[in-house]
Amino acid sequence: MALLLALSIGILAGSGVWLLLRPRTYQVVIGLSLCAFAVNLFIFSMGRLRSGAPPILASTTGTLAGYADPVPQALVLTAIVIGFATTALLLVVLLAARGFTGTDHVDGQER
Amino acid sequence: MAGWAHHLIIAPILLPLVAGALLAVYDERRQFLKGLINLFSTLANLAIAITLLQLADSDAPGIYLLGNWPAPFGIVLVLDRLSAMMILLTAVLATASLFFSMARWHTVGHHFHTLFQFLVMGVNGAFLTGDLFNLFVFFEVMLASSYGLLLHGSGPRRVQASLHYVVVNLTAAFFFLVGVALIYGVTGTLNMADLATRIPTLAAENKVLLEVGAAILAMAFLVKAAMWPLGFWLLSAYPAAAPPVAAIFAILSKVGLYALLRLRPLLFGSEAGDVAGYGATLLFAGGLATIGFGILGVLASQAMTRIASFSLMISSGTVLAAIGLSDPQVTGGALFYLASSTLTISAFFLLIELIERGQNPGADLIAVTAEAMGAEPDEEDAATDGGMGFPGTLALLGACFAACALLLIGLPPLSGFVAKLALLAALFAPASEGAAAGISAASWAFIVLLLLSGVATLMTLSRVGIRAFWAPVDAVAPRILAVEVAPVVALLLLTLVLAVKGGTAMRYMEETARSVLSPSSYVEDVLSAPRVPPAKAGLQ
Numbered sequence: 001m002a003l004l005l006a007l008s009i010g011i012l013a014g015s016g017v018w019l020l021l022r023p024r025t026y027q028v029v030i031g032l033s034l035c036a037f038a039v040n041l042f043i044f045s046m047g048r049l050r051s052g053a054p055p056i057l058a059s060t061t062g063t064l065a066g067y068a069d070p071v072p073q074a075l076v077l078t079a080i081v082i083g084f085a086t087t088a089l090l091l092v093v094l095l096a097a098r099g100f101t102g103t104d105h106v107d108g109q110e111r
Numbered sequence: 112m113a114g115w116a117h118h119l120i121i122a123p124i125l126l127p128l129v130a131g132a133l134l135a136v137y138d139e140r141r142q143f144l145k146g147l148i149n150l151f152s153t154l155a156n157l158a159i160a161i162t163l164l165q166l167a168d169s170d171a172p173g174i175y176l177l178g179n180w181p182a183p184f185g186i187v188l189v190l191d192r193l194s195a196m197m198i199l200l201t202a203v204l205a206t207a208s209l210f211f212s213m214a215r216w217h218t219v220g221h222h223f224h225t226l227f228q229f230l231v232m233g234v235n236g237a238f239l240t241g242d243l244f245n246l247f248v249f250f251e252v253m254l255a256s257s258y259g260l261l262l263h264g265s266g267p268r269r270v271q272a273s274l275h276y277v278v279v280n281l282t283a284a285f286f287f288l289v290g291v292a293l294i295y296g297v298t299g300t301l302n303m304a305d306l307a308t309r310i311p312t313l314a315a316e317n318k319v320l321l322e323v324g325a326a327i328l329a330m331a332f333l334v335k336a337a338m339w340p341l342g343f344w345l346l347s348a349y350p351a352a353a354p355p356v357a358a359i360f361a362i363l364s365k366v367g368l369y370a371l372l373r374l375r376p377l378l379f380g381s382e383a384g385d386v387a388g389y390g391a392t393l394l395f396a397g398g399l400a401t402i403g404f405g406i407l408g409v410l411a412s413q414a415m416t417r418i419a420s421f422s423l424m425i426s427s428g429t430v431l432a433a434i435g436l437s438d439p440q441v442t443g444g445a446l447f448y449l450a451s452s453t454l455t456i457s458a459f460f461l462l463i464e465l466i467e468r469g470q471n472p473g474a475d476l477i478a479v480t481a482e483a484m485g486a487e488p489d490e491e492d493a494a495t496d497g498g499m500g501f502p503g504t505l506a507l508l509g510a511c512f513a514a515c516a517l518l519l520i521g522l523p524p525l526s527g528f529v530a531k532l533a534l535l536a537a538l539f540a541p542a543s544e545g546a547a548a549g550i551s552a553a554s555w556a557f558i559v560l561l562l563l564s565g566v567a568t569l570m571t572l573s574r575v576g577i578r579a580f581w582a583p584v585d586a587v588a589p590r591i592l593a594v595e596v597a598p599v600v601a602l603l604l605l606t607l608v609l610a611v612k613g614g615t616a617m618r619y620m621e622e623t624a625r626s627v628l629s630p631s632s633y634v635e636d637v638l639s640a641p642r643v644p645p646a647k648a649g650l651q
Contacts, residue, residue: 086284
């Protein structure tokens with residue numbers, strides 16, 4: 001499971017960074033989204049990889065070792081919301097830039 | 112600090128939040144009402160900031176437990192000297208920028224007032240919070256409103272600059288998240304004070320991960336603080352922003368500096384064991400490189416807004432280098448310099464628009480935009496006729512320009528001189544290394560660059576000043592309202608007050624530097640902050 005997760009984070013981040021460095025605004029937006037997925041998975045993995053462990057205490061008996069760490073899950077949720085909102089804002093800026101310059105090049109002009 | 116005064120700690124976050132939400136309800140036709148609400152909130156925020164500064168000027172920081180959860184588990188707000196000073200600086204800039212915008216700028220786009228309040232909320236929150244992830248949330252609140260404010264007034268140049276600004280800051284936010292996640296994964300806490308207690312006891316194999324996490328986290332702050340080579344975004348964003356927006360943006364780069372100044376002693380202070388002092392050399396070298404880049408940029412620039420942006424980079428670089436040295440005397444001087452240079456650059460951004468209004472054909476374009484938004488166009492018509500300004504407009508603008516130049520160069524009698532003097536005095540007399548050690552090569556490099564930055568600014572500003580005020584044969588006095596020039600004069604007068612009250616201010620700054628650099632009492636106070644007893648909680 002660890003290898004699979006590491007590979008997916010790596011592939012997502014790698015493709016994200018590659019797209020981020022492309023000259024078209026749409027590619028940049030998709031690149032940012034892929035990076036956001038990679039970062040969110042990464043935060044999630046910082047709570048250690050567990051399967052079948054609930055994050056919320058069900059009873060007062062037993063040890064905490066039977067439970068998953070809820071904090072990274074809360075962090076991921078916050079990061080997703082914020083990332084989603086800012087990406088939406090970026091899309092509006094992208095459209096405005098396209099309208100003003102007539103091109104979707106990130107610098108506003110083809111070279 | 113007890114009773115109602117204790118609840119004032121959260122007021123700099125709640126007040127702009129409520130005001131901003133209220134402002135979003137009214138539509139753009141109620142400009143007067145919106146301006147009034149914004150003005151009330153901003154002035155109240157200024158009054159609160161002044162009260163908080165007085166409250167914070169003691170050795171015990173004010174701790175506010177949100178939701179009455181004990182410290183390492185819930186989020187805490189911490190008010191100490193450093194955060195109180197930064198909040199006051201924000202409030203002052205916000206007041207000046209708001210008054211300036213009231214003349215015409217607030218009508219050139221939608222939701223200026225709402226975004227303005229949310230920006231203030233984000234900045235205040237970032238200064239107050241004692242939790243790493245909460246810092247991220249306030250950073251994002253601040254950045255999201257800054258995206259909107261940078262777009263205020265629209266136009267191809269602003270949209271283009273915004274596109275780059277948003278992408279750079281989103282990428283920096285990813286660095287922030289990865290850094291926070293790594294630090295949490297290694298230490299298991301997000302509370303800054305708790306981090307400081309856990310880092311010395313970390314297992315050896317985890318220390319590398321901690322250092323990687325901290326380095327990635329610092330990337331986010333360094334992008335915000337515009338360290339060379341991470342700060343090129345600033346040069347396209349700030350000159351494109353509407354002048355009152357650029358004036359309040361002068362505090363944004365200081366948020367990055369604040370976070371570095373706050374976190375570095377907590378995470379890698381003298382008590383951190385074998386990771387102590389991590390990253391100091393890099394911060395110092397980066398600061399020097401930023402000053403060097405700023406010097407070259409100032410010398411090469413023609414447009415005044417670019418000169419102001421490069422001055423902002425010089426100011427960032429100076430504070431960064433001082434953070435890297437982590438010497439109480441130098442940091443004290445750097446804090447004074449930070450306050451002085453932020454006020455100056457903010458005033459300079461406002462002043463530039465007034466100066467260029469007389470020379471700039473683009474002024475007509477603004478009038479057209481304002482007309483499209485339904486503003487009364489009669490005042491703008493008079494502006495294009497020229498010669499209608501009150502007598503001595505040019506003389507007043509010239510005097511303000513000269514004051515800005517003195518401040519940026521660091522010549523007496525204003526506070527720029529006191530700030531540079533304090534920095535140089537601390538560098539020439541290193542307290543922490545002992546008298547016998549002499550002045551290190553690093554300090555010499557810092558001193559030389561600091562003086563060179565003054566020379567470069569002097570050369571550029573005299574060239575630009577001559578071109579703007581002495582050379583034009585058909586000088587047209589721009590039509591300027593009193594409400595526009597008053598904030599500039601007020602900010603410059605504040606720097607005069609800083610210089611006159613230099614002793615008091617330096618005492619405050621040095622105590623700030625001392626408590627920030629040896630945060631053991633901060634850590635103890637945060638972790639032992641008492642909860643409100645349940646019986647009394649109902650009453651409050």
